[in-house]
Amino acid sequence: MFSRDRWLEIFDTIKKNKLRTFLSGFTVALGILIFVVLFGFGNGLDNTFDKYFKDDALNTMWINTGRTSKPYMGYKANRQIEFDNDDLEDISSRFAFYIDGITPRISSSGNIGYKLKSNNYSVRGVAPSHQKNEMTIMMQGRYINGLDVDNKERNVVIGRLVKQDLFGDEDALGKFVSGEGRSWKVIGVFQDDGGDNEERMVYVPYTTLQLIQKNTDKLRQIIISYKPEIGYGGAVAFEDKIKKYLKQKKFIDPRDPRGIFIRSAASDLKENDQFKSALSSIILFVGIGTLLAGVIGISNIMVFVVKERTKELGIRKAIGATPSSIIGMIIQEAIFITTISGYVGLLVGIGILKLIGNTLEADYYITDPYVDLNTAILATFLLIGFGVFAGYIPAKRAARIKPIEAIRDN
Numbered sequence: 524m525f526s527r528d529r530w531l532e533i534f535d536t537i538k539k540n541k542l543r544t545f546l547s548g549f550t551v552a553l554g555i556l557i558f559v560v561l562f563g564f565g566n567g568l569d570n571t572f573d574k575y576f577k578d579d580a581l582n583t584m585w586i587n588t589g590r591t592s593k594p595y596m597g598y599k600a601n602r603q604i605e606f607d608n609d610d611l612e613d614i615s616s617r618f619a620f621y622i623d624g625i626t627p628r629i630s631s632s633g634n635i636g637y638k639l640k641s642n643n644y645s646v647r648g649v650a651p652s653h654q655k656n657e658m659t660i661m662m663q664g665r666y667i668n669g670l671d672v673d674n675k676e677r678n679v680v681i682g683r684l685v686k687q688d689l690f691g692d693e694d695a696l697g698k699f700v701s702g703e704g705r706s707w708k709v710i711g712v713f714q715d716d717g718g719d720n721e722e723r724m725v726y727v728p729y730t731t732l733q734l735i736q737k738n739t740d741k742l743r744q745i746i747i748s749y750k751p752e753i754g755y756g757g758a759v760a761f762e763d764k765i766k767k768y769l770k771q772k773k774f775i776d777p778r779d780p781r782g783i784f785i786r787s788a789a790s791d792l793k794e795n796d797q798f799k800s801a802l803s804s805i806i807l808f809v810g811i812g813t814l815l816a817g818v819i820g821i822s823n824i825m826v827f828v829v830k831e832r833t834k835e836l837g838i839r840k841a842i843g844a845t846p847s848s849i850i851g852m853i854i855q856e857a858i859f860i861t862t863i864s865g866y867v868g869l870l871v872g873i874g875i876l877k878l879i880g881n882t883l884e885a886d887y888y889i890t891d892p893y894v895d896l897n898t899a900i901l902a903t904f905l906l907i908g909f910g911v912f913a914g915y916i917p918a919k920r921a922a923r924i925k926p927i928e929a930i931r932d933n
Contacts (some may be wrong), residue, residue, distance in 0.1 A: 536832075543828065547821045548864030551909075554817030555865045555902065558810040559872030560893050565806045567892030569799060571884065582623065583656050584762065586745045586769070586786040595776040602841075604773050604782045606742035608733075613772075614745065614765065621761040624652030624748040627729050631736070635681075635702045637689040644685055644727045646702070648732030656746050657715065664696050664711030671710075671728040678861025680711040681721035702915045703735050711754060762787055811905075818861070819907040825857055825917040837926040846922035853921050858907060869894075869902055 537544045541841040581611070588604040606627070615625050629648035633640050653659075654666045671678050679700065686695045699706045709726070715721035733739055747765075749758055762785050763803060767777070775782040836849060876892045 529852060529855065531858060532852070536856065537860070538882050540667070540828070542862060543824060547824045548867070550817040550820040551814075551861050551864040551901075552868035552871070555815045556870030556872045556875075557813045558902070559869055559898075560875060560892075561806045561810050563815075563872070563876040563892035563894050563900050564889055565803055566894070567883070567889035568802065570892075571888045581753050581788045582748050582758070584747045584749060584758070584765075584785060585763070586747065587784045587786075588743055589781050589784055591775055591779055591782040593776040593779040594777070596774050598716065598774055603781075604775065606745055608740040608742070610772070611742065611745060611767075614747070614768075617768065618761065618765060621749045621753060621757070622747055623750045626650035626653040626746050627742040627901050628653065628744045628746055629729050629736075629742065630744075631730050631732060635685070635700050637698065637700045638731040640689050641701075642685075642688055644682075644723055646676050646727060646732070647815040648729035649726050652748060653726070653746065656748050657721070658718070659713045659715055659736060660711045662714050663694075664709070666713070667726055667728050668709055675731045675734050676728055677705055677707045678710045678728065680713055680726040682724045683712060684719060684722040685716045685725060686712045689933055705735075758787055759790070763791075798921055812908060814905060818913045821861060822913040822916055825853065825914055826857055826920065829853065829858050829917040829921045832921075833924060836921050836924050839926065841926035849922045849924075850918040853918035854911055854914035857918075858910035861910035861913060862907065865902065869899065 536637065555918075578735055579757070586606075588606060591598070591602045591604065594600045608627075611627055615622060616695075631646045631648070633646055634644060635644050635646075645671050647653075649667060649690075650672055651666060651668050659666065666680055670676070674734065681695065681700075681701075683688075689695070689700065690698070695709045695712055698709050700709060701707070702725075713722075713726075715724075729742075733741070749761055753761065766783055766785055769775075770777055770779070773782065814904050840846075841847065873894055876894065879889075879892055881890055883892075
């Protein structure tokens with residue numbers, strides 16, 4: 524393996540057959556390149572999924588309203604369903620066994636200003652437990668509390684980027700901002716791992732926002748955090764019970780798929796894991812298939828090479844070369860070409876993933892594609908193993924060459 528003379532022979536053979544060596548190496552490099560890019564894209568999709576779930580607690584359930592699709596009990600189809608504050612209280616009391624926290628969420632937007640600075644921001648009317656649902660981290664001050672909700676206080680909690688836009692380095696706590704033609708007191712500044720959009724939010728008591736919006740008690744969304752100890756099975760049962768209850772209360776046909784929509788992070792996560800598992804299997808199958816195609820290609824080329832070198836190999840055997848030394852030489856050459864070409868493909872693939880970065884996130888949900896150390900190590904062993912495989916069949920053929928026949932045939 525480490526014989527200097529053998530390596531000189533291998534380099535001499537490669538030098539004499541540049542085109543053949545290039546074609547052999549190209550098939551392997553292309554296979555590894557495709558393998559790396561596919562695995563990188565798979566990891567990029569994982570990053571996107573992880574980013575999506577990072578923003579919310581996993582024991583969270585979102586209940587939204589829509590329009591019915593079926594008539595029921597005298598009510599026409601296409602009826603808009605709405606929640607109100609009574610629904611919030613009914614759910615809290617009826618399903619107390621399951622519920623860890625509950626909050627409505629009223630979405631709005633408006634111009635928020637401080638002194639000479641102003642901008643449009645998303646405004647959410649929420650209750651205290653919304654902080655836990657969104658995994659919001661307080662940087663300064665406090666979040667909306669029960670007294671804010673009960674007294675319909677004009678208090679606001681602003682995101683880190685809102686504070687940066689309006690206040691800069693100035694302390695925002697206790698200051699008053701303008702919005703909806705009123706003054707609001709800043710009681711807290713938060714950060715959110717969900718990204719910049721989340722940190723451009725402004726949170727206010729939902730009762731205050733209802734008061735401003737024509738003094739209504741209507742709600743379009745209710746968010747529930749259920750007790751973690753009930754587990755996935757309990758969460759599914761809870762989801763079924765609450766959907767059945769709300770359909771009965773709102774006079775919605777039990778068979779109507781619309782009207783009430785419930786989404787839970789636990790179900791989303793389970794579906795995500797199943798999808799990722801299936802995707803990883805497909806990527807592994809396609810990647811290894813591509814590598815095998817490349818290695819079979821190099822094996823065929825090596826068979827042709829052995830045929831070309833029949834006379835040379837016959838002379839080697841005539842002067843004392845053993846079958847094992849012939850096999851070792853052919854396999855060593857195949858491993859060398861396969862490994863070098865494979866690492867070229869590996870490095871080019873990593874370079875392509877680096878160049879892609881986040882450019883595919885918006886259209887294809889691929890965020891920061893990469894290949895980790897474990898994949899690189901796996902690729903190393905695959906390269907060596909496939910190199911042995913590529914060289915073994917032609918090497919065995921070369922070892923069976925009879926010196927007299929080889930010299931006579933050529």
